[in-house]
Amino acid sequence: MDTIALGMPTYKERRIPTRSGQQYFIRTFGCQMNEHDTERIAGLLESDGMEPAGSADAADLIILNTCTIRENADQKLYGYLGSLRALKSERPLRIAVGGCMAQKDREVIQDRAGWVDVVFGTHNTHRVLDLLDHADEWGPITEIWEETTSTEAMPSALPTHRETPHSAWVTITIGCNNSCTFCIVPYVRGAEISRRPSDIIREVRNLVAEGVREVTLLGQNVNSYGRDLDLNGRKPLFADLLRQVGQVEGLRRIRFTSPHPKDIRADVAAAMAETPEVCEQLHFPLQSGSDSVLRRMHRGYTGERFLARLEMVRSHMPDLTVSTDIIVGFPGETEADFQDTLDVVAAARFDSAYMFQYSPRPGTPAAEYDDQLSKEVVQERFDRLAALQDQISLEKNEALLGSTLELMSEGPSRKDASRLAGRTRGGKVVHCEASVPPGEELFATITSAAPHHLMGVPAS
Numbered sequence: 001m002d003t004i005a006l007g008m009p010t011y012k013e014r015r016i017p018t019r020s021g022q023q024y025f026i027r028t029f030g031c032q033m034n035e036h037d038t039e040r041i042a043g044l045l046e047s048d049g050m051e052p053a054g055s056a057d058a059a060d061l062i063i064l065n066t067c068t069i070r071e072n073a074d075q076k077l078y079g080y081l082g083s084l085r086a087l088k089s090e091r092p093l094r095i096a097v098g099g100c101m102a103q104k105d106r107e108v109i110q111d112r113a114g115w116v117d118v119v120f121g122t123h124n125t126h127r128v129l130d131l132l133d134h135a136d137e138w139g140p141i142t143e144i145w146e147e148t149t150s151t152e153a154m155p156s157a158l159p160t161h162r163e164t165p166h167s168a169w170v171t172i173t174i175g176c177n178n179s180c181t182f183c184i185v186p187y188v189r190g191a192e193i194s195r196r197p198s199d200i201i202r203e204v205r206n207l208v209a210e211g212v213r214e215v216t217l218l219g220q221n222v223n224s225y226g227r228d229l230d231l232n233g234r235k236p237l238f239a240d241l242l243r244q245v246g247q248v249e250g251l252r253r254i255r256f257t258s259p260h261p262k263d264i265r266a267d268v269a270a271a272m273a274e275t276p277e278v279c280e281q282l283h284f285p286l287q288s289g290s291d292s293v294l295r296r297m298h299r300g301y302t303g304e305r306f307l308a309r310l311e312m313v314r315s316h317m318p319d320l321t322v323s324t325d326i327i328v329g330f331p332g333e334t335e336a337d338f339q340d341t342l343d344v345v346a347a348a349r350f351d352s353a354y355m356f357q358y359s360p361r362p363g364t365p366a367a368e369y370d371d372q373l374s375k376e377v378v379q380e381r382f383d384r385l386a387a388l389q390d391q392i393s394l395e396k397n398e399a400l401l402g403s404t405l406e407l408m409s410e411g412p413s414r415k416d417a418s419r420l421a422g423r424t425r426g427g428k429v430v431h432c433e434a435s436v437p438p439g440e441e442l443f444a445t446i447t448s449a450a451p452h453h454l455m456g457v458p459a460s
């Protein structure tokens with residue numbers, strides 16, 4: 001593969017779709033940022049005349065949008081690429097690999113999977129059509145920008161294909177200026193860049209005009225939004241942005257992810273409380289409750305500070321639904337450290353938690369720490385944490401029995417099409433015997449509760 005010079009025309013300069021009638025299939029391995037990138041890649045492909053394929057077997061083009069955050073991401077990628085090699089030997093097929101792992105491991109992908117046509121980085125998503133053209137004409141290609149200072153690379157600046165027409169992601173920042181020692185994001189997505197508020201508001205208005213009722217503002221650390229901008233000598237704040245987005249006519253719900261516990265301030269909590277469209281939901285990533293582990297993670301807060309910040313937001317929004325991320329078995333974590341995590345989880349009473357067993361991400365500082373824990377120890381702690389959190393999740397959901405909550409319909413439930421799946425303002429899933437189009441609201445009275453969902457009936 002070769003690495004081409006930059007400066008080829010972008011999708012904006014295209015006039016005539018060149019892939020009309022061809023089908024694409026995108027497999028996404030990863031986080032919300034990846035899912036959002038995937039929607040944008042799909043939008044670009046459709047702007048070039050392509051249509052989604054029902055499965056990889058029917059596709060003319062398969063794109064793998066990779067992630068380095070999730071466990072065993074590389075094994076999954078190379079396993080899948082191996083199966084695609086066989087498919088490619090049977091018929092014409094283009095294969096492209098993008099996302100964080102492509103950004104980080106481009107040479108490895110070239111070496112291990114020479115049948116891949118295009119490797120593109122997280123800052124090159126907007127050029128995927130040009131890269132495919134290049135592959136058609138000249139053969140395999142890799143293009144990775146190491147750094148970007150341009151909002152052109154913002155996924156929200158591209159055409160899109162949304163899986164849920166009533167709900168959309170809106171990127172407000174890309175990259176991250178923090179240095180959590182377990183995380184690869186700063187290395188693969190670069191320094192933080194904020195979009196100008198006027199661009200964001202314009203996008204939200206356009207989305208609402210297309211029928212979107214709910215947006216989720218997306219950034220690695222939304223609380224540092226605007227620190228890199230200069231609007232006539234003033235830096236826009238995330239709190240200001242929330243209020244501005246709330247004024248967009250026709251928008252019903254605003255969510256955001258993720259705030260950083262070290263950076264959230266009372267102005268954001270006040271803006272949440274005072275903007276009716278902002279949902280009573282907070283994703284607040286704890287990672288660990290141990291001060292010494294948090295220090296080794298470079299998180300910038302203690303367990304006590306985390307709880308104080310959470311309490312501050314709850315004092316503004318008493319009905320807040322709170323989710324978190326927790327890593328179990330970070331290198332050097334002792335039983336006493338883990339007990340601190342259990343104590344913070346018990347005190348915080350999260351509604352739900354994404355819990356991960358630590359596994360080293362090559363290229364991160366923590367991967368080099370020499371006090372990695374055994375799998376057995378990590379698994380045993382993970383099971384204890386999951387049992388505690390399941391119990392708290394169930395109690396929090398049981399506390400809602402008999403209450404009437406506003407739902408936004410997501411259409412028929414995947415498990416039982418005779419029921420609707422709806423989401424509360426807090427983000428909880430409620431299954432309800434009703435038929436309401438996606439994006440429409442209804443009220444439901446909660447009749448039963450499980451740790452991860454609720455059941456309800458339409459409120460009379």
Ligand code: SF4
Nearest residue numbers: 176178180183185220
């Ligand atoms: S805040 Fe930490 S965990 Fe989040 S993206 Fe930045 S470095 Fe990674």
